[in-house]
Amino acid sequence: MVAVNIQSVWKYYGKTVAVKDLNLLCRENSFLAILGPSGCGKSSTLRMLAGLEHISAGDIFFGEQRVNMLPPKDRDIAMVFENYALYPHKTVFENMANPLRLRGVDKAEIDRRVKAAAAMLQIDALLDRKPMQLSGGQKQRTAIGRAIVREPKVFLFDEPIAHLDAKLRAHMRGELKHLQRRLETTTIYVTHDQLEAMSMADNIAVMHEGVLQQFGTPSEIYNHPANEWVAGFVGEPPMNFLNCRLELTSEGVVAVHPACRIRLNDAQRRILEEKQAEPDVKLGIRPDNIAYRAGANSGLDIPATVFVTENLGGDMIVEVTLGDDRLTIKTKIGPIANLDDPCTIAFDVSRIHLFSTTTGVAYF
Amino acid sequence: MTDQTMAAGRGPSADSGGVKRIDYAPTALNPKPSRRYYIWMMAPSIILLAGISIYPFIWLIYMSLHTVGEVNQPDVWNDFKNFTRFATDGKFHNGWLLLLQYSAMCMALEVGIGVLLAVILNRSKLEKVLVTLILMPMMMAPIITGLVWLFLYNGAFGWYHWLLQSIGILGPTSVLGDSDIAMFGIVAVDVWQWTPLITLITLAGLKRVPQDQLEANMVDGAGPFRNFVSIALPNIYPFLLIAVLLRFMDNFRFIDAILVLTGGGPADATNILPVYLFDVSFQYFKLGRGAAIALTLLLVTIVLGMVLVKLFEDPRRKIKHTGFD
Numbered sequence: 001m002v003a004v005n006i007q008s009v010w011k012y013y014g015k016t017v018a019v020k021d022l023n024l025l026c027r028e029n030s031f032l033a034i035l036g037p038s039g040c041g042k043s044s045t046l047r048m049l050a051g052l053e054h055i056s057a058g059d060i061f062f063g064e065q066r067v068n069m070l071p072p073k074d075r076d077i078a079m080v081f082e083n084y085a086l087y088p089h090k091t092v093f094e095n096m097a098n099p100l101r102l103r104g105v106d107k108a109e110i111d112r113r114v115k116a117a118a119a120m121l122q123i124d125a126l127l128d129r130k131p132m133q134l135s136g137g138q139k140q141r142t143a144i145g146r147a148i149v150r151e152p153k154v155f156l157f158d159e160p161i162a163h164l165d166a167k168l169r170a171h172m173r174g175e176l177k178h179l180q181r182r183l184e185t186t187t188i189y190v191t192h193d194q195l196e197a198m199s200m201a202d203n204i205a206v207m208h209e210g211v212l213q214q215f216g217t218p219s220e221i222y223n224h225p226a227n228e229w230v231a232g233f234v235g236e237p238p239m240n241f242l243n244c245r246l247e248l249t250s251e252g253v254v255a256v257h258p259a260c261r262i263r264l265n266d267a268q269r270r271i272l273e274e275k276q277a278e279p280d281v282k283l284g285i286r287p288d289n290i291a292y293r294a295g296a297n298s299g300l301d302i303p304a305t306v307f308v309t310e311n312l313g314g315d316m317i318v319e320v321t322l323g324d325d326r327l328t329i330k331t332k333i334g335p336i337a338n339l340d341d342p343c344t345i346a347f348d349v350s351r352i353h354l355f356s357t358t359t360g361v362a363y364f
Numbered sequence: 365m366t367d368q369t370m371a372a373g374r375g376p377s378a379d380s381g382g383v384k385r386i387d388y389a390p391t392a393l394n395p396k397p398s399r400r401y402y403i404w405m406m407a408p409s410i411i412l413l414a415g416i417s418i419y420p421f422i423w424l425i426y427m428s429l430h431t432v433g434e435v436n437q438p439d440v441w442n443d444f445k446n447f448t449r450f451a452t453d454g455k456f457h458n459g460w461l462l463l464l465q466y467s468a469m470c471m472a473l474e475v476g477i478g479v480l481l482a483v484i485l486n487r488s489k490l491e492k493v494l495v496t497l498i499l500m501p502m503m504m505a506p507i508i509t510g511l512v513w514l515f516l517y518n519g520a521f522g523w524y525h526w527l528l529q530s531i532g533i534l535g536p537t538s539v540l541g542d543s544d545i546a547m548f549g550i551v552a553v554d555v556w557q558w559t560p561l562i563t564l565i566t567l568a569g570l571k572r573v574p575q576d577q578l579e580a581n582m583v584d585g586a587g588p589f590r591n592f593v594s595i596a597l598p599n600i601y602p603f604l605l606i607a608v609l610l611r612f613m614d615n616f617r618f619i620d621a622i623l624v625l626t627g628g629g630p631a632d633a634t635n636i637l638p639v640y641l642f643d644v645s646f647q648y649f650k651l652g653r654g655a656a657i658a659l660t661l662l663l664v665t666i667v668l669g670m671v672l673v674k675l676f677e678d679p680r681r682k683i684k685h686t687g688f689d
C-alpha cells in the first residue's frame with residue numbers, strides 16, 4: 001500500500017509521442033482512473049508503471065522508492081490485462097497460483113489463498129478448468145483472481161471489463177469497486193468508458209493525445225470540466241456546444257447566438273470580468289440542463305424545432321434544431337414529436353459552461 | 365434489445381401472442397459429397413505414391429528374404445538367413461551403437477545451440493541479416509560440406525587441425541585419423557550444417573509466443589529464465605518436436621558427408637549403421653543382406669519416431685492439477 005507518483009513522464013515510440021509530460025499522484029489506498037479515448041496513451045502509462053515499458057523521460061515513485069529501473073517482478077504489483085492474458089495450458093487454479101508459486105510460497109498457503117480468492121470471486125467451482133472452457137466473465141474473474149491472491153502494493157487494471165457484455169460490465173463495476181474498498185490497495189484503473197471511471201474511481205485523470213487534460217474527483221470532472229474537450233468527452237449524451245458572442249447590455253452580460261439570447265447571472269459575469277474573457281466564446285450545456293416542451297408557444301423562452309425524438313423507456317432524448325445548430329435534450333418521456341414540429345426550450349443558466357474559442361479553456 | 369428479440373421470436377404473426385412453434389423437421393438434409401468424389405480426388409497422388417514409394421518398398425521386402433543373385437543369376441529363398449545372421453554380425457551391432465551415439469550427440473548439440481541462437485536472434489535488430497547468414501550451411505549439398513570439412517580437418521594444411529593442435533586438444537594424428545576423436549569430427553559437421561534448421565524453426569515458434577502471456581508472467585514475478593521455460597518453451601514445443609523429428613530421421617539416413625570424410629573409419633569408429641548398410645549393399649553387393657538391414661533400420665525409425673511424438677506430445681496434459689489437498 002503505497003502512493004504512486006508520476007513525475008514529468010514522457011513516452012516515445014520512435015518518433016511518436018504517446019505520453020507527454022505526465023504528472024499524476026495516486027494517493028495511498030485510493031482508486032485512480034485514467035480516462036481517455038483509445039490511443040491517448042493510457043496503456044502506455046500503465047505499462048510504464050508495471051515496468052513492461054521503458055520510461056523515456058521522467059520518474060515514477062512507489063512511495064519513496066524510484067522504480068524506473070526496477071523489473072516488473074521486483075515492483076510488487078499485480079496487473080489485469082485487457083485480454084486477460086491467462087495461461088492457456090494451465091488450469092484456473094494454476095493460473096491464480098502462478099504469482100505465488102513464482103515467489104516460493106508454500107503449497108498449503110497457496111491452496112488457502114487461491115481458494116479464498118476464488119470464493120470471493122465466485123469461481124471456486126471452476127478451479128480445474130482451462131481458460132478455453134471459460135466464458136468471458138469467468139476469464140476476467142480468473143485474471144482478477146490472479147491479481148488479488150498476492151496482496152501487492154499496487155493494482156493495475158488495463159480496461160479489464162471492456163470486452164464483457166453490457167449487463168455483466170455493469171455488475172462487475174460494482175464488484176471491482178467493492179473489492180478495492182475491501183482490500184484497500186492502491187489501484188490505477190485505465191478505461192475509455194466514462195461510466196466505469198465515474199462510478200468507481202476516487203479520482204479521475206482525463207487524458208487526450210498523451211496530455212493530461214484534467215485531474216479531479218468524478219463530480220469535479222463532470223460539473224467543472226477544465227476545458228471544452230473534457231466537457232465534450234465526459235457525459236452521456238455529450239454536452240451541447242453553441243458558438244456565442246458576449247455582449248454587455250443593460251440587463252447584464254448576454255450570450256448571443258443567432259437564434260437565441262441567454263442572460264448570464266451575476267456570479268458568471270464576475271468570473272468573466274476577472275478572467276478578462278474574449279467576446280467570442282463557446283457555450284456548453286448538458287442535455288439534462290435544457291428544459292423542453294412540445295408545441296409552439298408552449299411557454300419556454302426559446303422557440304426551436306424538433307429534429308428527432310428517441311424513446312429510452314423512462315426518459316426521452318430529443319434533438320432540436322436551433323438556428324444552424326443541433327441540441328440534444330434529455331427529458332422525461334412525453335409525446336413523440338415529428339420532424340420540424342415546433343417546440344420551446346429553456347437553458348438552466350446556472351449550469352451553463354463557457355469556454356474560450358481560441359484555447360478551449362473553461363471560464364466556468 | 366429485448367424488444368427486438370421478442371419480436372423476432374414471435375415471427376410474422378405478432379398478434380398470435382406466443383412464441384412461434386417449430387412443429388416440423390427438414391424432410392431432406394443437404395447431401396454430403398459422395399465417397400467416390402473423394403476417391404477420384406485422391407487417385408493421382410495415390411498412383412504417384414505407388415510408383416515411387418510402394419513398389420520399391422515391396423521389392424525391398426522381397427530382396428530381404430532372398431539371396432539376391434548377381435547379373436543373370438536367379439534370386440534364391442534363404443529361410444530368413446539375412447535376418448538370422450544379425451545375431452552374430454558384430455559390425456551390425458557396432459553400427460547400431462554408433463548410430464545411436466552419433467544421433468544422440470547431434471540432436472543434443474543441435475537443439476541446444478539452435479534454440480539458444482534463436483533466442484538471441486529473436487531479440488536482435490540484425491535478425492534478418494543474421495538469419496540469412498546462419499542459414500548458409502544448410503544450403504550446401506552434404507557432399508560439398510563433407511569436402512569442405514575434409515580440407516579443414518586435413519592433417520597437413522587443415523585449418524581446424526592446426527587450431528585444435530595449437531590449443532593442445534589434438535595429438536599428433538588428425539581428427540579423422542584418430543579413432544577416439546573421429547566420431548566428434550563427424551558430429552561437428554552435422555551440427556554445423558543442421559543447427560540452422562533448428563534455429564529457423566524455433567525462431568518461427570518464438571514469433572508465435574503470445575507477448576501478453578510473457579508480460580503477465582513477468583508481472584507475476586518471473587525473471588527472464590523462468591519466463592522462457594514456463595511460457596515460451598510450451599509454445600515452441602510443437603515446433604521443436606518437428607525439428608527434432610526431422611533431424612533424427614535425417615541422421616538415420618544421411619551419410620553423404622560421412623562417406624566423404626571417413627567412409628566409416630578409422631577402424632570402424634564412425635561406421636554407423638547406414639554406412640555399414642551402404643557398404644554391404646554397394647561395396648560387397650550383398651543386396652539381400654542390405655535390404656534386411658534397411659528394413660530393420662526403417663522399422664526402428666518408425667517406432668522411435670512414434671515414441672518421440674508420444675513423448676513430446678503436449679507434455680502439459682500430463683501435469684495434473686491436484687489442488688494440493
Ligand SMILES: Nc1ncnc2c1ncn2[C@@H]1O[C@H](COP(=O)(O)OP(=O)(O)O)[C@@H](O)[C@H]1O
Pocket residue numbers: 013016017018036037038039040041042043044045
Ligand atoms: N509498441 C508501440 N510501438 C509504437 N507505437 C505504439 C506502441 N504502443 C502504443 N503506441 C502508440 O502510442 C499511442 C498510445 O497508445 P496506448 O498507450 O496503447 O493508447 P491507449 O491505451 O490509450 O489506447 C498510440 O498512438 C499508439 O499507436
Ligand SMILES: [Mg+2]
Pocket residue numbers: 039042043044
Ligand atoms: Mg489500451
